[in-house]
Amino acid sequence: MRAAVVTRFGEPEVFEVQELPDPRPGPGQVAIDVTHAAVGLVDVYIRQGLYKERAGLPQPPYVPGLEVAGTIRELGEGVTDFRVGESVVTLSGTGAVGGYASVEVADARVTVSLEGTGVDPALAVAALPNAATAYLALTEIAHLKPGERVLVHGALGGLASAFPGVARTLGASVVVGTSRRSSLAAARASALPYDEIIASEDLALATQRFDVVVDPVGGQLRTDSLQVMNRQGRMLLVGNASGDWQHSVPTNALWGGNLALLGFSIGFYLPNHLDKARPAAEAGLHAISQGLVDIRTETLPLADAAEAHRRLETGAVGRRILLTP
Numbered sequence: 001m002r003a004a005v006v007t008r009f010g011e012p013e014v015f016e017v018q019e020l021p022d023p024r025p026g027p028g029q030v031a032i033d034v035t036h037a038a039v040g041l042v043d044v045y046i047r048q049g050l051y052k053e054r055a056g057l058p059q060p061p062y063v064p065g066l067e068v069a070g071t072i073r074e075l076g077e078g079v080t081d082f083r084v085g086e087s088v089v090t091l092s093g094t095g096a097v098g099g100y101a102s103v104e105v106a107d108a109r110v111t112v113s114l115e116g117t118g119v120d121p122a123l124a125v126a127a128l129p130n131a132a133t134a135y136l137a138l139t140e141i142a143h144l145k146p147g148e149r150v151l152v153h154g155a156l157g158g159l160a161s162a163f164p165g166v167a168r169t170l171g172a173s174v175v176v177g178t179s180r181r182s183s184l185a186a187a188r189a190s191a192l193p194y195d196e197i198i199a200s201e202d203l204a205l206a207t208q209r210f211d212v213v214v215d216p217v218g219g220q221l222r223t224d225s226l227q228v229m230n231r232q233g234r235m236l237l238v239g240n241a242s243g244d245w246q247h248s249v250p251t252n253a254l255w256g257g258n259l260a261l262l263g264f265s266i267g268f269y270l271p272n273h274l275d276k277a278r279p280a281a282e283a284g285l286h287a288i289s290q291g292l293v294d295i296r297t298e299t300l301p302l303a304d305a306a307e308a309h310r311r312l313e314t315g316a317v318g319r320r321i322l323l324t325p
Contacts, residue, residue: 002325003063003101004305009049012306012313014060023098023105025076030108032070032088036125036299037099039308039321040066040158041239042267047309058097065099065323066092066267068106069114069125079108087114089124091132091277092267100305102325109274112281119288126297126320130162131284133238133266136276138163138170138212141264142234146171148211151228153221154241155179155187155197158295158320162284163214164193165292169283176210178203178221191294203228212236219244226253237263241315297322 001022008014025031043064051057058064069089072082082088090099091110098104114124138144150167154160155177164175178200179187187197198206200221209230215222216239225235226249249261270277287293296319300308308321 001101001103002302004302004323005061005063006047006058008060009047009052012047012309014047015306015309017303017305020063020101022103025074025079025105027077028079028108029076029105030072030079030082030088030111031074031076032068032090032104032106032111033073034068034070034099034102034104034325036069036122037065037101037104037302037323037325038067038125038129039305039312039323041241041312042066042265044309044312062097063099063101064097065101065104067125067129068099068104069121070104073103076108082108082111082113087121088112089114089121089128091129091270091281100302100323102302107274110270110277112278112285117285117289119285122297122299122322123288123295124285126158126322127162127288127293127295128281128284129266130159130295131166131287131293132277132280133159133264134162134166135170135280135283136266136269137214137236137238137264138167140269140273140276141262142212142236144170144172144212147173149174149209149230150176150212150214151210151225152177152194152214153200153217153225155192155194156183156190157216157239157241159238160214160216161192161295162287162293165287165290166284168193168292169287169290174208176208191291193292209233214238216241218242219247222247223249226250226257226259229257229259231258233257234260234262237261238265295320299324
């Protein structure tokens with residue numbers, strides 16, 4: 001198979017396209033002929049070495065990539081709910097490697113059929129993992145209740161953009177997004193089901209209050225969000241796109257406001273909750289098929305994996321990047 005390999009931790013230039021042996025599925029696994037591989041910020045962080053001391057994450061040389069779309073190539077022992085040639089998409093659940101390649105082996109429990117859904121494979125791999133993440137974060141962690149109000153930072157971001165549609169299916173009464181003032185016009189022109197999008201720089205001036213805040217941005221915006229949370233409000237920490245790794249939140253504000261900050265990463269959650277993967281994927285596919293998850297994509301060849309990572313690092317991308325082998 002052809003694969004983009006991270007040869008060492010470091011800058012995007014560490015990528016090297018190599019020919020490797022085709023992987024074979026073990027028990028409970030499927031091999032997939034990859035048509036599209038999603039590129040995410042977590043791929044960037046792992047490649048940079050930010051998590052190099054964390055157990056269970058790869059060490060160079062390795063093939064990154066959490067989620068792929070493609071067709072079943074081979075079934076491992078015990079797998080009976082798929083057939084060779086079936087169109088599928090995967091969630092990130094049992095590792096952080098393998099997707100940037102022409103063939104990937106995935107756990108069948110985090111693999112979902114696209115047959116009969118009407119969802120295009122490119123859209124599926126771009127949107128479904130984030131939609132499933134949003135569903136799990138809102139239901140299993142934040143425990144969103146019908147009628148509650150939701151605030152989503154970085155409104156058009158790859159992960160953030162899945163939250164308004166999923167929140168709608170769960171009964172949220174109001175969903176508001178934030179965006180940098182420089183991107184506000186584009187955010188307000190999107191088809192995502194927000195009631196309103198406000199400038200993140202003006203958040204401290206907002207008069208609305210929210211029960212659940214979704215924060216994939218971090219930094220000062222995280223602290224500013226405490227001022228617009230209802231009592232018993234929950235903030236989902238789902239990323240750190242600001243790159244501010246030193247920022248800290250004043251914990252006395254949590255105590256005084258009966259507030260909760262809840263971290264969620266699907267890559268660390270699903271390995272211990274694989275029974276949640278299919279229900280989350282089905283809920284995500286429902287939101288996508290209803291047109292509630294509107295995400296733009298850009299496709300690059302596998303050889304441009306380094307360029308894809310550069311764009312994510314600089315923020316020079318307004319859509320989900322996919323790699324094609």
